[in-house]
Amino acid sequence: MSDSQTLKYVHIDSINRRAGETKSKVTVQVPQGLENCSRVALKSFSIPNTFPNMINKKIEWIEMVQTVESGSNKWKAALFTIRLDDLNPDQQYIDNLTLQSVLQTKFNNEANAFIEKTDISEDGLAFTNSGQLSHTVGTETEMPITITYDSENFIFKISGKQNSATKHKFMTNLIHLSGRRWDMIPKSSSRKMKFLNYCPNHTSLWLIPLLLSITITVITYY
Amino acid sequence: MVNSPTALDYNNGNNLLLKDLYAKDMRDVTENTQKFRSIYAGHASKHENHIGKINLCSDLASDSFIMGENGILRKTDILESIVNDVPKFSYIHHAADTLYFHNLNRADVTKFDLRLYEGDDMKQLVDEVLPDWNAVLVFEQNLEIEYHKEETARLNDYAYTLGHPTR
Numbered sequence: 001m002s003d004s005q006t007l008k009y010v011h012i013d014s015i016n017r018r019a020g021e022t023k024s025k026v027t028v029q030v031p032q033g034l035e036n037c038s039r040v041a042l043k044s045f046s047i048p049n050t051f052p053n054m055i056n057k058k059i060e061w062i063e064m065v066q067t068v069e070s071g072s073n074k075w076k077a078a079l080f081t082i083r084l085d086d087l088n089p090d091q092q093y094i095d096n097l098t099l100q101s102v103l104q105t106k107f108n109n110e111a112n113a114f115i116e117k118t119d120i121s122e123d124g125l126a127f128t129n130s131g132q133l134s135h136t137v138g139t140e141t142e143m144p145i146t147i148t149y150d151s152e153n154f155i156f157k158i159s160g161k162q163n164s165a166t167k168h169k170f171m172t173n174l175i176h177l178s179g180r181r182w183d184m185i186p187k188s189s190s191r192k193m194k195f196l197n198y199c200p201n202h203t204s205l206w207l208i209p210l211l212l213s214i215t216i217t218v219i220t221y222y
Numbered sequence: 223m224v225n226s227p228t229a230l231d232y233n234n235g236n237n238l239l240l241k242d243l244y245a246k247d248m249r250d251v252t253e254n255t256q257k258f259r260s261i262y263a264g265h266a267s268k269h270e271n272h273i274g275k276i277n278l279c280s281d282l283a284s285d286s287f288i289m290g291e292n293g294i295l296r297k298t299d300i301l302e303s304i305v306n307d308v309p310k311f312s313y314i315h316h317a318a319d320t321l322y323f324h325n326l327n328r329a330d331v332t333k334f335d336l337r338l339y340e341g342d343d344m345k346q347l348v349d350e351v352l353p354d355w356n357a358v359l360v361f362e363q364n365l366e367i368e369y370h371k372e373e374t375a376r377l378n379d380y381a382y383t384l385g386h387p388t389r
Contacts, residue, residue, distance in 0.1 A: 004365045012336065013356040022349040025337045034331040039362040040282050041321040042302035047355035049306060049314050051273050055348045092351060093310075095270050143251060154266035160251035160259055 052092035275341030283324030
């Protein structure tokens with residue numbers, strides 16, 4: 001016996017998928033069967049480039065405040081979350097400038113943005129969840145956060161500024177290991193710094209190993 | 223000078239909240255100099271065209287490998303990576319001039335699945351807003367040709383006759 005090859009072309013349209021299936025996972029039934037097949041390849045593929053960029057997005061950051069100079073319970077910290085998937089359906093895709101505006105609006109609480117706050121005890125083991133309309137830790141004044149976007153270089157920047165009598169205050173990125181990345185504001189060249197570049201802080205550089213799990217902002221997928 | 227809230231380190235904590243988080247880009251926001259209390263993006267934003275390629279996967283073939291964390295290859299079932307090199311709101315049309323065949327993991331195909339993932343991190347595309355798509359697959363099928371002893375002998379006789387004409 002000997003073999004001879006022939007090619008069979010299978011045209012697939014996801015609109016004809018089985019009921020209950022999703023477009024991202026389609027099962028194809030072959031009632032007549034394709035027998036004695038050895039290889040398969042993709043000949044062509046077409047899809048509209050209309051993917052949204054605001055689905056399942058959120059901002060998470062930690063603020064940590066030194067409330068007194070010495071003594072116990074010097075530090076108060078909280079994790080804040082703002083969800084960004086509560087936009088109108090026609091805002092499932094937005095450009096960079098609109099994103100900057102949306103983020104700033106959320107941080108300014110102009111849209112009564114609901115901020116989920118999780119207070120963290122000093123030992124880091126106790127968490128208390130609450131909802132509020134501001135991001136304050138302890139009794140401090142709410143810290144202004146400014147989002148800027150350089151439309152010539154397409155670069156985002158996030159700045160915080162606390163002018164109160166706070167002794168020290170830190171913010172940091174939070175990265176979801178499970179979420180992998182946030183590509184709204186791009187990842188940096190460093191693999192772990194998905195979000196923004198690391199820029200050494202000349203005053204607090206020595207604190208970084210100690211406070212690695214504290215401080216500002218990331219927007220990430222789940 | 224400053225006591226560290228050491229238990230906030232998720233590596234040491236056993237709480238669920240921080241176990242899958244890590245933090246970067248710490249800033250002292252009491253700084254006067256703006257650049258020291260700011261976080262800058264590493265490069266241009268790709269927010270506006272965030273899906274660079276789509277991986278079409280199938281249970282038909284599992285002879286592909288992809289580099290995972292720490293440079294370690296792992297086996298995948300990617301059938302093809304489709305590059306998104308078109309402007310937003312236009313069509314992605316992938317047409318292969320050269321077919322990249324994958325060896326099937328079974329000879330008789332009665333059912334198979336096709337799955338779409340984002341190319342960068344293999345996240346499944348969000349179905350609620352995913353448009354419908356179509357594709358053409360090529361299966362290479364081996365047709366068996368049977369040769370019988372009698373038929374072979376007859377063909378040999380015929381060939382001998384052609385090669386040795388008697389008149």
